[in-house]
Structure formats: structure tokens, C-alpha cells
Amino acid sequence: MGSGETSPTMVETHRSAIRPLGARPRAVLLDTPYAFQENAADISARARAYFARSVGLDVEVGGEVATADWVFSGPGSPTYALDRWLDSGTAAELRTRVRNRHGVTVLASAAACTAGVATVPVYEIYKVGAEPHWREGLDLLSPLGLQVVVIPHYDNAEGGTHDTRFCYLGERRLSRMEPELPDGTAVLGIDEHTAAVIDLTTDQVRVAGRGAVTIRRHGADLRLPAGLTLPLTELRHLTSGETTLPQAPPAPAEPPTPQTTLAELIQTHETRFTTALTANDPASACRAVLDLESDLVAWSADTEEDEGGVAQARQTLRHLITRLADHAQAARTLTTLTDALLHLRTDLRRSGDYPLADALRTALHTAGIHIDDTPTGPRWSIPRT
Template identity: 65%
Template sequence: MPGLLVLMGSGETSPTMVEIHRAAARKLRAGARAVLLDTPYAFQENHADISARARRYFARSVGLEVEVAAAGITGADWVFSGPGSPTYALDRWAGSGVDGDLRARVRTRQGVTVLASAAACTAGLATVPVYEIYKVGAEPHWRDGLDLLEPLGLRAVLIPHFDNAEGGTHDTRYCYLGERRLSRMERELPPGTAVLGLDEHTALIIDLGDESVRVAGRGGLTVRLPGSATVLPTGTRTDVAGLRRLAEGGEAGPAAAAPPSAPAAEPAVTLEESIRACEEQFKAAVAKPDMVAAAQTVLDLEAEIVKWAADTEEDTGGVEQGRELVRLLIARLGELASTAALRSLVEPLLTLRATLRQEGRYELADALREAMLRGGVAVEDTPDGSRWTTAP
């Protein structure tokens, strides 16, 4: 079976990467054995839930039934590993022989191997210990990687989450290292080593048979050397030789910039983007006001959350953030519905009071205002007319 190496920057079990998974799965023979290596997140208390969600994702979205294992991938047609701790995975793989099995898959150019997020971080000659540096505060340093790219003549490290922007006020690019720490760590790499930076929701797809290379997804692949960086955007097609030349500081050649023969598909929207869009749509609907449109926005957001429910990338908190927004918008809808019902009662009373005032019947107008106040509605007379609010 022709070999394929797919490296993903993030989003490995999200709707954004479905088509990439499907394209890889189409290379498999009938009855292929598919294995999900759970090692990177096996230390987490919810590892069984993460595996179950990943299995559902591959079964429902990709059409691939997968088994979960910590080792035993020899002869597997398809191997996948994703989020968690790169160093935890490396330590366990070294003790079980998985590291050698993964290298053999690339060296013999057989089988489909898909590594994403933490697992993708292990693919180069050195690995970013992201948990230790970013979450524990260890001094920036490298760990030896699997060096899966060495059989392809690539002397490089692979950094996923390259365009991460979760930090807001602090720099979390480059798999949460930021520029300051990455620059320092680059000086510690062996001479001639390039950094291959994979953006989130982006894949580097290497056909191990014909050595063709493709960048797919939402972002790009950055080939970074001291003093220079070349970005291959999504849709870029080249070959291993062209990528190797870039990693060595040369020109990739004309193939690297060649666009795909067919128009590129519209990039899939991330859950974070959907959440922001729904918030804006809800505000616009309420401002009109259009309660039907506002309610539909909540339903649309709920449907989007269901689509993303299998996402195993928990650090962003996207699904839970979406659920919190749904609860908030539902509560807001309840408030608005109550206000709308109250308005249908109050507005006619205000019209009656305005008529009484125009006719000089101020005593009755004041009595009506007092009665409305006892009912929980405060009326204020202004130069622009009467305004009302719910009384505390």
C-alpha cells in the first residue's frame, strides 16, 4: 500500500479537517486495520472519553472504524495520534517500541500515518516539551524527537499550533513558546536544522510514494531558518526535494508556488469563529428587534456545537465556551420575551396617559402613573416623551 505521512497543526478531530482525513482514508484497502494511539493523553483522567469521542468522529465523519491502543501498531494500515503531552508520548513510545515502528513506516514508505498536535510535535529531530515549558515553567529546552523526517532528507523540527493566538496579551505563537523563547531555542539546534511551523487547522501531506507535498487547511507551513522565514500557504504543492531545498536555505523551485489545479475550497469555519459570529447576529436581531431571528441564531449555534462535540483538542475550551454562550443567549431570550409581553400591555397605557395629559386631565394621568408603578413599571416624562422601565 502506498505510504502517506500527514502532519496536522491542530483541529485533528474537528470539522475543519474532515476532508483531509477522508482523502487519506481513501488510500486504504478494504478491511484495513486502523489504530488510534492514545499515548499522548493516556495520563489524563478523561482519556477514555477522549478516545471514545475520537472513535465516533472517525466512524461518523470519516467512515473509519478504529481501535485504541498504546502500542502494537506493526502492520497497521492507518495509525493516528493526536493531542496531549509530546514528552509523555516519547517516553512511553521509547519503552514499547512504537518509536521504532513509526520510523519504520516512513522509512519503508508504507501505511498511512497521521500525527497531529502533540504527536506531530514529536516528528522532527527535536521536540518542544510544551507542557514543561509553558505550563510548568521549565527553562526552554529541546527533547530528542522521533526524527521521522530524516528518511526524507529533512533536517528539521516540527512545531504545531504555529499561529496560535490564545494568549491575547502575551505571545503564544509557535506552540505556546512565543518569539522570545523560540529564538533562544533555535540557537541550541544542531547547525543546519530548520523549523517547520504548521498553523492550526492546517496539514502537511507527504506522499511517500511519489514524494509529492501539499499544504491543506486554513493556514500555512512556515519554513524558518535563522534570519529568514518562507510561508507556503494552503493550496501549495511541491515535492520533498523542494521542501528540502527550502529547509537548507535555498529556493524551493517553481513547483512550490503552483496553485492547485482546481479552485480551493472555502476554508471551514472554526468553532471560535462561529461563536463570535453568532454573538454578533444575536445582537443585530435583538436591535431590530427580530425575536425569531434571535432564536434561530441560538439554534444555529447549538447545531455547530454538536458538529464539534468530537473535538479532542480541549485546551481552547471551544465547545464549553459555546455551551456557556448558548445558556446566556437563552436566558437573554427569556428576558426579551418577558419585556416584549410587558411592552404590549404598557404601550397602550402610555398612549392613554398621553391623551389624558393633552386634555389637561393631569389628576387621572398621575393616578395612572402611580398604578403602573405599583404594577412594577416606572414612567419618566422627558422633553422627548414618556419613557418606561421595569421598577426594582
């Protein structure tokens, strides 16, 4: 998985993977990639809650993986995990699982970086400033005939003014690193909120989620869109380097179900909120805030810390509540002022000063306040636009 491994966008992908495992499969979460973080226990707790609530898996943290029915590992540092898996024997156990076609193995985000013949040391390059280089990989895919490096977050766009595609490497760094790969090695890029599902019972590969899987060799690439299923033999052929990549990707058998990320939901709710306040519709503004809070709860188990994540949603929620409070205060001030002006207009009319009373009514109308004179007295409103 390229990212989103504990988000609503990947729930159905997880569910479809565990269906063949039967009731109560033994499920193991490898926390190694983030074990060095101070909040490691919290990340594990959120992941366990996600898999229990959304996927129906009772997950244990750590433990022996060779015979587990389902093994998962996700965000953190690829090289931190790699060093410890190689030293502990976990690397050999993961290789054995794939070679023996046993159970389900899910590597996502940082953990996905380790799956190929080489690993992107993203922390060292992007965050520390090390020279672009590769580290050895677990090489889990060679037994399947795939000599590749796996790059998650392939379509990342967090950089804004600078290139953060290809797991934060960008084109300049990746182009520099590609010639250092062993001959015949291709890049297998997996977009965010996307999965490359290799089914070893049918020898088929399926692209699931909202993005694409990209095969890249010598700067040329072929995007395999979500919804596409192809034989594993064809993926071997496309990654082998023996032929030129075709210009057009194969067409999916059916269009994928649209997926929405939390970042997109945040933007949608914030736009709804602003539109409602502009139209002086506080009820709709409140609904936008409540819908954002509902989505925040649904995404609360997401362990990713990328742009548009749960932390940003909380910040946006607080900001919208503050704006709503400011709007309410402004509405109270407007009510006090308008009521006082209507009392003044009533007094002017009682004293026979109709021209000044009419001028006051016109001024209020110009300010967007509509006056209705009723048998029980004047009433004011602000028409919605």
C-alpha cells in the same frame, strides 16, 4: 496537522488520506499523549465517534501499529508520549511505517511535536516554567531526507497580550532555542487547522486546510500557503540549509477552499444574535441560537481544548439563551405596561380629555411605540430599525 484534527475543518483531509486504503482498513488511535488525563476515556470516545461519523473509520484505541493501515495520535503532552513510545517500542514501529512507506500515519497537535529530530516540551516550558530547551524526537522524517523539527499550532494567537505563536513558545523563546538545534536543522511550522500531507506514493507534499506550512531557518522563513503542492525533493531542498530561502512563496495551483473554525462561528452567531435583539427581532435571535447549537453538535467530537473550542461554545450558548430569556421577560413587562397606558388613553378620550390623550400618544411614540387607531381599537407596535 497543526490542530483541528477532530474538527469539521479537517474532515476532507482525513477522507482523502484513507481513500487509497480500500474498504475497512485497520485503524489504530494512539491515546498515549493524553493517557494521563482523568478524561482520557472521554477524549478517546469523542475521537472514535468523529472518525466513525465524519470520516468513515472504525477506530480501535491502542494496539500494534507497525502493520496497521492507519495510525493516528493527537493532543496531550509531547514528552509524556515520547517517553512511553521510546520505552515501549512504539517509536521503532512508527519509524518502520515511514521507512517502509506503509499505510497512513497522522500525527497532530502534541503528537506532531514528536515527529522531528527534536521535540518542543511545551508543557514543561509554557505551563511549568522550565528553561527553553529541546527534547529528543522520534525523527520520523529523516528517512525522507527531512532534517526538521515540527512545530504545530504555529500561528496560535490565544495569548492576546503575549506571544503564543510557535506552539506557545513565542518568538523570544524560539529564537533562543534555534541555535541549540543540530546543524542543518530547519523548523517546519504547521498552522492551526492546517496539514502538511506527505504522499509517499507520489513523492509530493500538499498543504491542506486554512493556514500555511512555514519553513524557518536562522530566523528567516518561507510560508507555503494552503492549496500548494510541491515535490518532496523541493521540500528537502528548502529545508536543507544549503541555500538561502526565497523571498516569495510558490503560488498554489488553485486557491484553497475557505475553512471556518468554531471560534469564528461562535463570533458570527453572537453578532447575529445581538443585531437581532437590537432590532427587536426575537425570531432571528432564536435562529442564531439554534444555528450555534447546530454547529456545537457538529464540533462536539473536537478533542482540542484551545480558545474557541467546544467549552467556549457551550458557555456562549448558555449566555445567549439567558439573554433571550431576559429579553422575553422585558417584552412581557413592556406589553403589560403599554396595554395599561392604552387603556388609560382610551378612557381619557372617552371622557373628552383629548389633549392629555394625545400627549400620552406622543410620549409612547417618543419611546419607540407606534399607535394605530383601528375600528376595533388601538394597536401598538415597535417598528424595526
